[in-house]
Amino acid sequence: EAQVTQNPRYLITVTGKKLTVTCSQNMNHEYMSWYRQDPGLGLRQIYYSMNVEVTDKGDVPEGYKVSRKEKRNFPLILESPSPNQTSLYFCASSLALHNEQFFGPGTRLTVL
Amino acid sequence: ILNVEQSPQSLHVQEGDSTNFTCSFPSSNFYALHWYRWETAKSPEALFVMTLNGDEKKKGRISATLNTKEGYSYLYIKGSQPEDSATYLCAFHNTNAGKSTFGDGTTLTVKP
Numbered sequence: 637e638a639q640v641t642q643n644p645r646y647l648i649t650v651t652g653k654k655l656t657v658t659c660s661q662n663m664n665h666e667y668m669s670w671y672r673q674d675p676g677l678g679l680r681q682i683y684y685s686m687n688v689e690v691t692d693k694g695d696v697p698e699g700y701k702v703s704r705k706e707k708r709n710f711p712l713i714l715e716s717p718s719p720n721q722t723s724l725y726f727c728a729s730s731l732a733l734h735n736e737q738f739f740g741p742g743t744r745l746t747v748l
Numbered sequence: 749i750l751n752v753e754q755s756p757q758s759l760h761v762q763e764g765d766s767t768n769f770t771c772s773f774p775s776s777n778f779y780a781l782h783w784y785r786w787e788t789a790k791s792p793e794a795l796f797v798m799t800l801n802g803d804e805k806k807k808g809r810i811s812a813t814l815n816t817k818e819g820y821s822y823l824y825i826k827g828s829q830p831e832d833s834a835t836y837l838c839a840f841h842n843t844n845a846g847k848s849t850f851g852d853g854t855t856l857t858v859k860p
Contacts, residue, residue: 669848678754678837678850679792686846694847726791734780734841736794737848 638663640740642727648746649717657712657743659727667730668710669694669737670702672723679726685710686733717747750774752840754851761828762859768824769854771838775819780841783812783823786853787834795823795836828858 681694728737
């Protein structure tokens, strides 16, 4: 089944404890992206990648890192999480830049 | 950060009513405009990808139009049904970058 997977789905952690949220797609998509969604707001783009080893900042990249060493994986890294990073996170992929995006199931992160 | 606005923020209609809402975006450097449907507790799913001025797309009772010169797109739902209840998001893509800028969404509630 064609899909985007994210792990974990739910995570409660403490300030400063490094964490990684994984994202994987099995559709051979070139474009991958991370978004966060906060109450009352739409999706805000954190980072995106147009292909392997090509990543760039979205609108809210502060406090996050990403890597794209393989086409299928695009992990989101929080080196030192803070409470303002408590949010719902979505990973998405598309065949190429500007094509429709397919979203993962979301990861709800709480930083205490 | 590019300004993508959706109106109204929320809408309550009766079953059978037809409705429409708006997405406004920058009229310069336009590349594509996406519409997504986001049901509670699920992930956003693509409805339409629109790229040409004057584009009209249709999927069942839902249709969309695009005006790139003035920077807006309309989404129409004919004969709303309770299962149409969701948040509808638009996403603007410009030519200069791989960024994807979402509006805050219009939340539609259809009462039986």
